[in-house]
Amino acid sequence: MKRGGSKNPIAFVVVIVSVSCFFVLILSIFRLPDVSFSNGSMTSFNPKKITKIPENDARIGKFGEIMIEMLPQDLPFTIFVPSEIAFERDLKLRVNNSLAGEKADDTYATLTRILSFTVVPWKILSESLSYSEEITCDSLSGFKLHISKDADKRVVVNSVGSSRVDLRIGEMVIHVMDGVLMEAEFEQSVRSDDGDEDED
Structure with missing residues (x-):
């Protein structure tokens, strides 16, 4: 009893x-971040406004820009954005047709899901990583990310290397990755969708 x-x-x-x-x-x-005063002026939260990405950082690509725009710049996120090549190779997303017509909604849904796998709610700079140690943390969706740095000073996450590191927009840190970080179940669903398209 x-x-x-x-x-x-x-x-x-x-x-x-x-x-x-x-x-x-x-x-x-x-x-929402608190309203703050700086030099007598008031700044407020505006999630739609995004600082223009410098031209030399254009390799973030259109899909990466869309993902970044989904996050508030005022909060210290780290985002592991897939490169334009990775989006096309791993997810079959192409700027020319994936954002047009009926495909746009599916593309935005996919980008939102990928965002949940690739965002950590604090800053992780490459200089804070050591070659000999790996850190493990959860993304917003709870997906485990194993993060380290290789001898070429690339950030490596779940065996995916980076092509650019430590890009800054507002409070965000952006690392451009040579692959797409995603759960196995989501990856299988993407591959099965590709198979369906090939059959048509």
Whole structure:
């Protein structure tokens, strides 16, 4: 009797604490930053406005820019953006046709899903990584990211190397990756969609 009665309250408390922690995490990630005053002027949060990416950083590509625009610049995110080549090779997304007509909605849904795998809610600069150690952290979706740096000073995440590192837009740090970081289940669904298209 005593044992059976003690399990239920403990399980209840564990569930309540887990749910509370989840909501606190979500609110802390997506909270609006406070309005601040600097030199007598007021700045406010504007998620639609994005600092123009310098021309020499154009290798971020259109799909990468769309992903970056989905995040507020005022918060310290790190995003591992796939290169334009990686989007085409791994996801069969092409700027010329994937953003046109009926395909646009599917493309935006895919980019949103990829964003959840590739964003970490704090800054990770290449200089903060050491060659001998790997750090492990969760993306916004809970996808495990194993991050290190190789001898060529490239950031490596889940065995995918970077082509550009430490790009800055607002408070964000952007690393352009030579592949797409995604869960195995999502990757399988993408491949099966490709197979369906090939059959048509």
